[in-house]
Amino acid sequence: MEKKEFGGKLIEIDEDGFIQDPDAWDQAVAADLAKTEGVDSMTDDHWKVVNYLREYYLEYNMAPMIRKLCKQTGFKLKEIYDLFPSGPAKGACKVAGLPKPTGCV
Amino acid sequence: MDLITVTRKSGLLFEFKVREHTVASDMSVSDGGTGAAPSPAELIAGSLGACVAMAVQSYCDSNGYTDGDVSVSLTFEFADDPKRVGVIAVDVELPDGVPEERQQEIRDVIAGAPIPETFNHKPNVDVEFA
Numbered sequence: 680m681e682k683k684e685f686g687g688k689l690i691e692i693d694e695d696g697f698i699q700d701p702d703a704w705d706q707a708v709a710a711d712l713a714k715t716e717g718v719d720s721m722t723d724d725h726w727k728v729v730n731y732l733r734e735y736y737l738e739y740n741m742a743p744m745i746r747k748l749c750k751q752t753g754f755k756l757k758e759i760y761d762l763f764p765s766g767p768a769k770g771a772c773k774v775a776g777l778p779k780p781t782g783c784v
Numbered sequence: 785m786d787l788i789t790v791t792r793k794s795g796l797l798f799e800f801k802v803r804e805h806t807v808a809s810d811m812s813v814s815d816g817g818t819g820a821a822p823s824p825a826e827l828i829a830g831s832l833g834a835c836v837a838m839a840v841q842s843y844c845d846s847n848g849y850t851d852g853d854v855s856v857s858l859t860f861e862f863a864d865d866p867k868r869v870g871v872i873a874v875d876v877e878l879p880d881g882v883p884e885e886r887q888q889e890i891r892d893v894i895a896g897a898p899i900p901e902t903f904n905h906k907p908n909v910d911v912e913f914a
Contacts, residue, residue, distance in 0.1 A: 694814070744871055746871070749873070755875055756857045756858065756859055756875045757875065760857075766859060767859070781862045781863070781867075782815050783812075783815045783823060783825055783867070784811070784815045784816060784867075
């Protein structure tokens, strides 16, 4: 684990850049996390995805299924990947301050 | 069915050969590999996508929907307990001119294609040590 500055705060992140303390997240943190995902400037579409992920996570303590994310935001799979090239799990969830999704190992 | 042979190249990078074709597979860096090739899970998802695309393309060709090609986008998520691919989300883009009322028929075609059916009927994986 290491600490890096996001949104003007020193925040602990794991080796893949996911923040470890969900309470440390705010929009300024999200904007800086987005830069690590190749998103220089968050658009309304980016925020639509991030805000939905965040609201869902705060209510259910888990990330939504990808299809639910698509349906609720109105974006197709390709459009989600256009917004977050690393994808909904590794990219958008990271920017939204959610925990890292389960991987293959 | 032709024999498929799998050999190690380095680390977790393996190649499998079937007939004159060679396909590599590796794990991502975060999963202990080098990311030099699709992971086994990505190959499974890609295989599903290819099978779906072929099935839908055949349907469209047979029914005269030839204004454009079928394309498929997909992604997947892992699940735990046991570790497995838990969800595969598939978006299918149809050629122009396919009536909406044909979509259920196309869904049936997809569901009946060999790889989706393989997922539905869980093949017997029979392992021996050679």
